[in-house]
Amino acid sequence: MSTRNAIEDLFRRRTRPAGDGHLNWTGYRNKKGTATLHWNGSNHSALRIAYRIRTGSDPIGYAHATCEHPGCVAPKHAADSAVTPRRGHHTGPINRQPNSSDDQVKALLREELSDRQIGKRLRTSPKRVAALRAELGIPSRPVTFEGRWDANTEPADGGHIRWTGRFRAGSNPAIAHEGRDTSPRRIAFERLHGRPAVGRVLPGCGYGPCVRPEHLEDQPMRDQLASQYAAIFGEVAA
Structure with a gap:
C-alpha cells in the first residue's frame, strides 16, 4: 500500500458518518481543536487529507469545511481557501447558547467527574467546566488512568x-x-x-x-x- 493510500485509509478509520453526508472526526485534535492525524512522525490536517481524497491534489491555501456541521471532515465538504473563501468564524448568533446548561455541568461536577470527562459527555469546553468548578469551590482531582x-x-x-x-x-x-x-x-x-x-x-x-x-x-x-x-x-x- 502506498503512503498516500495508507494515510487516507487511516483517515477513513478515524471518521464516523453523522447524517446528511457529514463526517465526524473521532481521532486526535490539537490544542486549537483542529482535527489532526499523526502519521510517520508528522501531524496532518484531517481536512487537508479530505480535500486530497476529493480532488487528488493538495490545496493551495488552507483546507476548510464548506458546511455548517461542527467539525465536519467529509471530503465532499472540503474546500481550498485559495479557491473558495472560508466562511466567517462567527456565522451563528453572537450570543448563542452553549451545548449544555450550567446546571448540567454542575451536576456532573458534584458526581466528581473530571473536567475532560464532563466536556466530552456534554460536548462543551473543559475550560468552561473548570470555571464552574472554581465557582463551586470543588477541587480538581488528580487525573487517573481511568479518567x-x-x-x-x-x-x-x-x-x-x-x-x-x-x-x-x-x-x-x-x-x-x-x-x-x-x-x-x-x-x-x-x-x-x-x-x-x-x-x-x-x-x-x-x-x-x-x-x-x-x-x-x-x-x-x-x-x-x-x-x-x-x-x-x-x-x-x-
Whole structure:
C-alpha cells in the first residue's frame, strides 16, 4: 500500500458518518481543536487529507469545511481557501447558547467527574467546566488512568472500544501515564491479566482502533493461538 493510500485509509478509520453526508472526526485534535492525524512522525490536517481524497491534489491555501456541521471532515465538504473563501468564524448568533446548561455541568461536577470527562459527555469546553468548578469551590482531582481512559474512548459496534485520543506512528494509541508516554493497551492488558505484557499488545479482534481489554493480545498469547491453529490444521492434513 502506498503512503498516500495508507494515510487516507487511516483517515477513513478515524471518521464516523453523522447524517446528511457529514463526517465526524473521532481521532486526535490539537490544542486549537483542529482535527489532526499523526502519521510517520508528522501531524496532518484531517481536512487537508479530505480535500486530497476529493480532488487528488493538495490545496493551495488552507483546507476548510464548506458546511455548517461542527467539525465536519467529509471530503465532499472540503474546500481550498485559495479557491473558495472560508466562511466567517462567527456565522451563528453572537450570543448563542452553549451545548449544555450550567446546571448540567454542575451536576456532573458534584458526581466528581473530571473536567475532560464532563466536556466530552456534554460536548462543551473543559475550560468552561473548570470555571464552574472554581465557582463551586470543588477541587480538581488528580487525573487517573481511568479518567484519561474515559475521556479518550467510546463504544463501537461489535462490542469494541474505540480509542479516540492521541496516536503515535499513525496507528498506535498513546497516553501520558505516571510521567511517561505509554500505550493504553499495555496498561489495560496488564490490569486485566495481572501480569506484564510481553512484546507488542495488539487487538486480536481485527478492529484496528480497538482497546477493549478482553480483545487485546500480547506475543505469548499470539504464539499460543498460532500453535493451536497449527495443531488443528496439522491433524486435518494428516
